[in-house]
Amino acid sequence: MVTKLPKVDVVTVGVGWTGGIIAAELAKQGLKVVGLERGKPRSTDDFLMIHDEYRYAIRYELMQDTSKETITFRNKPNQRALPMRQLGSFLLGEGLGGAGVHWNGQNFRFLPYDFQIKSMTEEKYGANKVGADYTIQDWGITYEEMGPYFDKFEKTIGVSGEPSPLGGQRPDKYPTPPMKETVITKRFKDAAKKLGLNPYHLPSANLSETYKNPDGEQINACQYCGFCERFGCEYGAKTSPNVTVIPTAQKTGNFELRTHANVTRILHDGTKATAVRYVDVLTGEEFEQPAEMIALTSYVMNNTKLLLVSELGTPYDPNSGTGVIGKNYCYQILPGATGFFEKERFNTFMGAGALGATVDDYNGDFFDHSDLNFIHGGSISITQTGLRPIQNNAVPPDTPKWGPEFKDKSIHYYNRVLNIGSQGASMPFRHNFLDLDPTYKDAYGVPLLRLTYNFTEQDKNLYKYVAERSAEIMKEMGADEVVTSQTAENYNIVPYQTTHNTGGVIMGAEPETSAVNNYLQMWDAENVFVVGASAFAHNGGYNPTGTVGALAYRAAEGMLKYSKQGGSLV
């Protein structure tokens, strides 16, 4: 028994950053929007007990319940994929606000090079720089065209920052000044300058001062309490959808939020979507919500899964290289260096998720790749996010993992270790992709998404180069021992790496090689907009949220346009 509900203008599948932005922008214009969120409601008031490392950072209270739904994983197509039975390599969010609740708040704009990576690489290095198995492509939009949307997102969330000396043009300042300078950020900047690099304070959505955004929402000043990543902010000082775009949407009177609503299928007639079907996860009741426009605004994984399950768009086939849904899954490459300091102790237990300093000298194409066996690179940062005691037990190499020596050294070095890390760009590869698993199903009987992914030669070469550059900075910072991180031979789903998954429903200029156009409108279903990092044609050298937010504003503009004129927008 499926209950059919009255038609609305817009339905969003998921209510995090992208769903919240779409809802706010369209509801402000008078469209009736329903937001379907599979998790529970939550707000700043729910984070009073947040300073609990075990509950939130180890047992993952805010994350996806994998007993209900997970993915399956294998390194290559000839392996049997097995379920990711517990969270590890990345932390999928759940609940109102999505991953926008537990992010760190590091907010960048992807580079001009990112949006035109194929043509700019070919122009400078020739057509064969990376080889045909690396399916890089231009995104169908330029950095200049993205400018107004970046600006809008930064003003909505109140970013505290200063421009990168090397980054793309920014006509306007950041809305709030950079976060505080600490011993750690200053040490990094001094060392970087001595090496001839161009450091700047990391652009942060943990705000340096109280700020009122253009929608009238207030974001408070950060207290540097050291609980950002994996946590919600009890001060409302780390910008989240829950303190900005979601209340903005609600104030219009045109937005209806339904929590505990898990969408299982998009219904369509082959050319247009007609409705979504969802389950009330508390009661098991099924509903059909018809809408003029549907915005897929869940995470990378579920955006891709819903299209595959609903048979909307052509699934990607790695053998022929044809099809688009599930194509160009990318991750991020995380080279870095650890410094052990014998004589100094640092206040590493204090901090904020986006308190840090960054250099872009080895990011994008800011350095010559003519004699290098990879393209792109990564931003290199030191961050002071608040090191907590369960998770942080760094010891020099060759120290046993337990016992007297481990205890002694993990305690001795607890406040004597600094880390430099890079957000290394990840290039798409023919055999890294998403499709449906043939065996395993979720709690609602829907197949799990299957991830096939491994590190490539490009990844390993980039890793080695950027790790060595990170170690140079750490050495200059005066560490007594510098440990340069080493790339893994195979990608491993177990240890936490990063929640910067991208691709699967990529954007581009042609329907043959992309799933959505530069308004994130599906080529194959004009009233479906697929919003999020799923649209990234590759992953760049920064944290992705700034670019995700900008693309959501771009999509909102497209949906408004579509509501008036219909048809394909490009």
Next chain:
Amino acid sequence: MAEEKPQTMSRRRFIRNTSLIAGGAAIGGGLLGALVGANLDDEQRTDPNKQTASQQAGGQNNNEALMYFTSREDFEVLSAAAERILPEDDHGPGAIALGVPYFIDHQLAGNYGYNTREYMQGPFYPGEETQGYQTPLRRNQVFDEGIRMMKELSQKNHQKAFNELEEAEQNEILSQFEQGKVQMRGVDSATFFNLLRSAVLEGAYADPMYGGNRNMEGWKMKNYPGHQASYLNQIEAEEFQEIEPQSLHAFHK
């Protein structure tokens, strides 16, 4: 091992003594252990130097009781193994004095032990190392099997209970688990060891409300201040800041 605190010393001696009695008398060690344990608790209650903060505040620590383990002997094996992973030293208490065994017991009785948030649908295959946890066993079953095998190995190799062995002998057995060399039913022994190691660190450093990190001693060893509302006035400090730790108990006023 330098300057052990009285409380820990008596606790460690208690474990050894209990095991010796159990071995000699060929009676269930669990029963005897429970009886001797009760006596020890009485002794602790009457000696202010051996009391925990909560006891001094006017009562016994009722949280120190078993929710998951049914055998005192299993709990003692677990305790001895936890102490080897994080032993008492000059920095401060080891796993036992921090309450880590009780932390693990309580965790095994709840969501963690029953894998309530893990995908536990079959079919199960061993898989590659890169594919992670693939056993049909719940975490508390992994601990059951691991402790059972620790007991078996100690009897087989040393004809003694695991908690009676010398530290070096205990370490040797734990290393075999760590290296995946112990044949276990339904799960790789390295998986058990990694779970155990993680659980010990979690118990040592989690907020004390979970039963470990007793009196915030784990945090004190690391100079970690726990739950602090704000570092706004200290974040720019040039010097290292030593701050008296505070737990989430601060909200219970």
